[in-house]
Amino acid sequence: MPVRGRVELDKAILALADDDMVRxxxxxxxxxxxxxxxxxxxxxxxxxxxxxxHVVSQPGQPPNQDTRVLGNNIEAVMTGxxxxxxxxxxxxxxxxxxxTSKMAARPFMRPARDKEQEAVRALVVRAVKKALGN
Numbered sequence: 001m002p003v004r005g006r007v008e009l010d011k012a013i014l015a016l017a018d019d020d021m022v023r024x025x026x027x028x029x030x031x032x033x034x035x036x037x038x039x040x041x042x043x044x045x046x047x048x049x050x051x052x053x054h055v056v057s058q059p060g061q062p063p064n065q066d067t068r069v070l071g072n073n074i075e076a077v078m079t080g081x082x083x084x085x086x087x088x089x090x091x092x093x094x095x096x097x098x099x100t101s102k103m104a105a106r107p108f109m110r111p112a113r114d115k116e117q118e119a120v121r122a123l124v125v126r127a128v129k130k131a132l133g134n
Contacts, residue, residue: 006083009082021132025082026084027127029083029084029120029124032123034076035120036086036109037076037086040108040111041074044062044065044108046062059103059105070090073088073090075089086112
């Protein structure tokens with residue numbers, strides 16, 4: 001899910017930016033994406049039991065890990081010099097995140113994003129300050 005104001009932020013940074021600014025902020029964004037990835041993976045594994053004792057999560061709660069496919073398919077990638085993306089490539093990710101007509105949602109990506117939002121913002125602010133020499 002895109003961050004609000006990202007296009008404006010990209011333009012503002014590029015207008016001010018030298019190569020150091022873009023490198024520092026890009027690195028901060030990637031570290032932020034990694035934080036979100038790890039938060040999503042942790043939410044899946046918290047309290048989960050694999051195998052015959054596996055218990056399905058409650059609606060509205062993150063899915064409980066069973067086969068490790070979901071957690072192993074979450075990735076953070078740079079999509080540009082000033083953009084990063086966190087996604088889950090497991091075939092049933094969207095069904096879990098948003099639910100279906102037969103199953104209530106068990107979100108894991110959006111809560112991870114929300115949980116890490118302030119930490120990611122702080123990483124970017126520190127990167128800008130570092131690039132400006134503050």
